[in-house]
Amino acid sequence: MIAAPLPDDENARLSTLRVLRVLDTDPEERFDRLTRMARRLFQVPIALVSLVDADRQWFKSAQGLDVPETPRDVSFCGHAILSDDILLIPDTHADPRFVDNPLVTGAPHVRFYAGCPVRAPSGHRLGTLCLIDHVPRGFDEDDQATLRDLAFMVEQQFAAMYMAMVDELTGLANRRGFESQAGHVLALCRRKQWPATMLYFDLDHFKHVNDRYGHAEGDWALKSFADILRFCLRASDVIARTGGDEFVVLLSGTATEQMSPALERVRTQVGALNLRAQRGYALDFSVGDAAMAGDRPLTLEELMQQADAAMYAHKQSRRRMG
Numbered sequence: 640m641i642a643a644p645l646p647d648d649e650n651a652r653l654s655t656l657r658v659l660r661v662l663d664t665d666p667e668e669r670f671d672r673l674t675r676m677a678r679r680l681f682q683v684p685i686a687l688v689s690l691v692d693a694d695r696q697w698f699k700s701a702q703g704l705d706v707p708e709t710p711r712d713v714s715f716c717g718h719a720i721l722s723d724d725i726l727l728i729p730d731t732h733a734d735p736r737f738v739d740n741p742l743v744t745g746a747p748h749v750r751f752y753a754g755c756p757v758r759a760p761s762g763h764r765l766g767t768l769c770l771i772d773h774v775p776r777g778f779d780e781d782d783q784a785t786l787r788d789l790a791f792m793v794e795q796q797f798a799a800m801y802m803a804m805v806d807e808l809t810g811l812a813n814r815r816g817f818e819s820q821a822g823h824v825l826a827l828c829r830r831k832q833w834p835a836t837m838l839y840f841d842l843d844h845f846k847h848v849n850d851r852y853g854h855a856e857g858d859w860a861l862k863s864f865a866d867i868l869r870f871c872l873r874a875s876d877v878i879a880r881t882g883g884d885e886f887v888v889l890l891s892g893t894a895t896e897q898m899s900p901a902l903e904r905v906r907t908q909v910g911a912l913n914l915r916a917q918r919g920y921a922l923d924f925s926v927g928d929a930a931m932a933g934d935r936p937l938t939l940e941e942l943m944q945q946a947d948a949a950m951y952a953h954k955q956s957r958r959r960m961g
């Protein structure tokens with residue numbers, strides 16, 4: 640058996656999957672309708688919407704299969720997300736990548752597989768719409784076109800989820816996405832009595848960038864700052880653009896005294912960007928923090944309010960200093 644290599648965009652792909660907050664959610668009719676349709680149209684026993692997570696493939700919708708997930712290293716879909724086109728295995732017994740795969744030699748005895756990648760609007764391939772049969776079979780151009788159409792309909796459902804949770808300009812979570820993700824992470828911290836720190840960033844004199852250099856330049860600055868946050872923080876930190884030039888970050892398992900290196904990295908990268916880009920203005924920000932100690936639980940709203948107030952105080956003090 641040959642396990643699939645990781646796609647080049649694996650980190651960004653996984654963070655898109657996290658932002659969607661779709662993993663381990665209940666079945667939904669809008670996806671089940673499409674897998675039912677696929678099973679009927681192609682006369683196959685199994686049709687799935689599979690999402691490829693770090694170590695597993697998890698099924699958002701499964702017709703004809705009773706397990707909610709399988710390990711990633713045995714998954715066919717891990718291979719299918721490596722390209723934009725359909726992965727077609729007419730007979731697994733004739734394919735050295737799959738002939739001794741446990742999903743072939745044991746249940747569900749995959750003999751035929753066709754998987755069409757399903758992308759988020761950002762372009763990252765999240766998983767597939769796939770068909771499985773217990774006997775080898777052909778799959779002509781017409782079948783492939785139909786599978787692509789159905790996969791497109793699955794993509795539209797993910798696009799709707801994505802738009803509700805993601806800031807289109809920067810690809811970070813939006814306010815709603817942040818509240819959903821951060822709420823979940825904070826609940827985990829409270830349960831485990833881990834500390835957490837919230838950072839609230841607001842760009843300085845950003846209106847001036849828009850007014851003087853134009854909206855497109857303002858957009859570039861916002862995207863650049865978002866990239867810096869992504870680069871400087873851990874994949875497990877929740878990062879969002881919650882308003883025009885406002886960004887928030889929830890660092891989980893991090894006490895206030897441990898968050899300074901992360902903040903220093905952000906400062907250093909913003910300084911480096913200003914030197915490198917020479918756009919005629921210097922990007923700068925005010926920032927406030929709020930901490931939750933492991934033994935003193937706070938709500939997300941309380942943390943956000945405290946961090947916002949601290950940011951405002953920082954901005955005022957910078958203004959006074961000129």
Ligand SMILES: Nc1nc2c(ncn2[C@@H]2O[C@H](COP(=O)(O)OP(=O)(O)OP(=O)(O)O)[C@@H](O)[C@H]2O)c(=O)[nH]1
Nearest residue numbers: 841842843844845846847849854855857858883884
């Ligand atoms: N280019 C661009 N600008 C935006 C976007 N959303 C909001 N803005 C602008 O962001 C600016 C936010 O300005 P403010 O927060 O009021 O003020 P500021 O100039 O940053 O001032 P201080 O925060 O007090 O330093 C406004 O000019 C908005 O029009 C966007 O998506 N793209």
